[in-house]
Amino acid sequence: MITAILFYIFAAILLVSAAMVVSARNPVHSVLFLILAFFNAAALFLIAGAEFLAMILVIVYVGAVAVLFLFVVMMLDVDFAELRGGFQRYLPVGATVGVVLFVELAAVLGGWKLAPGAVQLRMSPMPSGLSNTEALGRVLYTDYVFLFQTAGLILLVAMIGAIVLTLRDRKTSRHQNIQRQLDRKVTETLQMMSLSLGAGTTASGGYLHPKEPEAEPVEEHADAGGHGHGH
Amino acid sequence: MYDFFHNTNIGLVILTFIEALALLVPLLIGVAYLTYAERKVLAAMQLRKGPNVVGPFGLWQPFADALKMLMKETIIPSGSNRLLFLMAPMLTFALAMVAWAVIPVDDGWVGADINVGILYLFAISSLGVYGIIIAGWASNSKYAFLGAMRSAAQMVSYEVSMGFVLVTVLLCVGSLNLSDIVRAQHTVWFCVPLFPMFIVFFISALAETNRSPFDLPEGESEIVAGFFVEYSSMSFALFFLGEYANMFLMSALTTILFLGGWLAPFNVEPFTWIPGVIWFILKICVVLFVFLWVRATFPRYRYDQLMRLGWKVFLPLSLLWLVITAGALMAFGWLPNT
Numbered sequence: 170m171i172t173a174i175l176f177y178i179f180a181a182i183l184l185v186s187a188a189m190v191v192s193a194r195n196p197v198h199s200v201l202f203l204i205l206a207f208f209n210a211a212a213l214f215l216i217a218g219a220e221f222l223a224m225i226l227v228i229v230y231v232g233a234v235a236v237l238f239l240f241v242v243m244m245l246d247v248d249f250a251e252l253r254g255g256f257q258r259y260l261p262v263g264a265t266v267g268v269v270l271f272v273e274l275a276a277v278l279g280g281w282k283l284a285p286g287a288v289q290l291r292m293s294p295m296p297s298g299l300s301n302t303e304a305l306g307r308v309l310y311t312d313y314v315f316l317f318q319t320a321g322l323i324l325l326v327a328m329i330g331a332i333v334l335t336l337r338d339r340k341t342s343r344h345q346n347i348q349r350q351l352d353r354k355v356t357e358t359l360q361m362m363s364l365s366l367g368a369g370t371t372a373s374g375g376y377l378h379p380k381e382p383e384a385e386p387v388e389e390h391a392d393a394g395g396h397g398h399g400h
Numbered sequence: 401m402y403d404f405f406h407n408t409n410i411g412l413v414i415l416t417f418i419e420a421l422a423l424l425v426p427l428l429i430g431v432a433y434l435t436y437a438e439r440k441v442l443a444a445m446q447l448r449k450g451p452n453v454v455g456p457f458g459l460w461q462p463f464a465d466a467l468k469m470l471m472k473e474t475i476i477p478s479g480s481n482r483l484l485f486l487m488a489p490m491l492t493f494a495l496a497m498v499a500w501a502v503i504p505v506d507d508g509w510v511g512a513d514i515n516v517g518i519l520y521l522f523a524i525s526s527l528g529v530y531g532i533i534i535a536g537w538a539s540n541s542k543y544a545f546l547g548a549m550r551s552a553a554q555m556v557s558y559e560v561s562m563g564f565v566l567v568t569v570l571l572c573v574g575s576l577n578l579s580d581i582v583r584a585q586h587t588v589w590f591c592v593p594l595f596p597m598f599i600v601f602f603i604s605a606l607a608e609t610n611r612s613p614f615d616l617p618e619g620e621s622e623i624v625a626g627f628f629v630e631y632s633s634m635s636f637a638l639f640f641l642g643e644y645a646n647m648f649l650m651s652a653l654t655t656i657l658f659l660g661g662w663l664a665p666f667n668v669e670p671f672t673w674i675p676g677v678i679w680f681i682l683k684i685c686v687v688l689f690v691f692l693w694v695r696a697t698f699p700r701y702r703y704d705q706l707m708r709l710g711w712k713v714f715l716p717l718s719l720l721w722l723v724i725t726a727g728a729l730m731a732f733g734w735l736p737n738t
């Protein structure tokens with residue numbers, strides 16, 4: 170009884186927040202509603218007895234993906250009123266794409282048939298005497314190891330792609346070269362000069378002021394100083 | 401009576417409520433005295449006296465501070481997003497509290513002994529970043545926003561290596577249950593065989609809780625107070641309490657994962673007389689002292705150094721150690737549950 174009530178509460182909040190994701194005026198509110206939707210989906214997983222999936226959903230989607238979403242949305246400063254201006258214009262295209270997708274989904278789900286052996290498995294998805302996590306691990310790393318590794322490889326490709334697209338080693342960027350810093354000796358860095366008192370100053374108005382610097386070669390200074398620019 | 405509390409719905413609700421209070425009230429008092437301890441420890445390390453006026457040895461100082469916070473006016477900036485502005489500190493504080501539901505303080509003394517306890521903790525600690533981001537954005541202030549940006553990048557980065565450390569520990573335990581993790585350390589605490597991971601985890605915990613030397617999100621020298629620059633009175637106090645409760649949580653997690661939780665250091669007579677919960681609190685206090693010690697000792701990291709440490713040092717190191725641990729467990733047949 171209580172499980173059923175909880176299920177309907179979480180499912181209702183999930184649907185409402187999912188609707189709010191697309192209808193909220195402020196994009197930041199949209200992302201926050203998306204996070205709420207993730208949470209309620211995790212709660213539904215918990216009710217279904219899939220505790221591992223529930224936790225992974227929160228860790229991966231709420232803890233990492235949605236943080237980056239929120240990060241980007243806050244940085245972008247999207248003017249949604251302006252975007253909504255084109256609503257009438259894009260309506261036919263959007264509606265067409267929506268209808269095509271819906272028909273495809275309906276076609277797939279209409280022709281869905283379960284293998285006879287699988288029907289019983291759906292009723293009792295977990296083998297007895299095993300925790301949810303163990304049961305998942307046993308099939309994931311044995312029967313489905315190829316799919317698991319393929320998914321990992323696709324993620325790796327995506328990661329390398331992102332790095333290739335964004336890594337620009339500009340000549341002007343400053344890097345810290347720790348090895349170079351550690352290799353520095355006092356003799357290369359410091360030069361002890363003995364100057365007579367008042368040298369390089371001019372007296373004016375009762376105070377000593379430094380003389381105007383002469384134009385000096387900059388390259389030599391940069392070499393000796395070794396600011397650690399790397400390039 | 402037993403029947404009422406364990407077999408009726410209303411009884412179970414009351415029992416859970418009492419259990420939560422029994423855990424949270426000592427925790428909040430602990431948090432209050434952690435602020436006092438921090439000021440005293442920092443003072444001792446800097447040859448000062450610290451708070452010593454309110455009560456004997458300044459012991460009532462935390463309560464004086466709390467009352468002062470309560471009395472102050474809550475100021476909400478006019479350009480802010482009012483709802484989110486008020487929600488952020490509550491979220492931070494609530495998340496720091498709910499995580500304690502799965503922490504075992506002694507053998508069998510745990511609110512919810514769930515199978516995926518460690519994942520629950522990891523999930524809750526990864527949500528901590530939301531309080532900070534929302535606060536930074538809702539304040540509608542440059543400094544707060546910069547603090548929030550820094551914090552988001554920092555916490556996401558350090559979670560990755562923290563996750564690998566957790567996986568390494570889990571490989572040695574064979575269970576995601578926190579009580580099982582402690583029981584698996586009966587022969588030797590994991591800080592001995594997994595010493596490099598212990599260090600990585602502790603430093604990542606410093607970064608997760610935004611403590612110095614990783615307190616860039618609040619970096620007062622360049623962005624005033626970072627994400628909570630616009631907060632005052634109780635809303636500020638909730639952030640403050642949340643941060644210190646998170647320190648407690650991370651110390652408890654370090655204790656459970658690497659320092660044997662409620663177990664006595666040696667499984668012999670005089671040590672086993674002391675109840676497990678006392679050992680657990682003592683170990684948390686030691687870890688917390690190191691938190692304060694680090695604050696008094698190290699200067700703040702620069703932002704690029706922070707990112708370099710997380711991604712170029714800790715991530716490869718923890719990944720390598722994970723592979724080594726898995727290889728050793730396989731090679732010597734030490735795998736649990738086989």
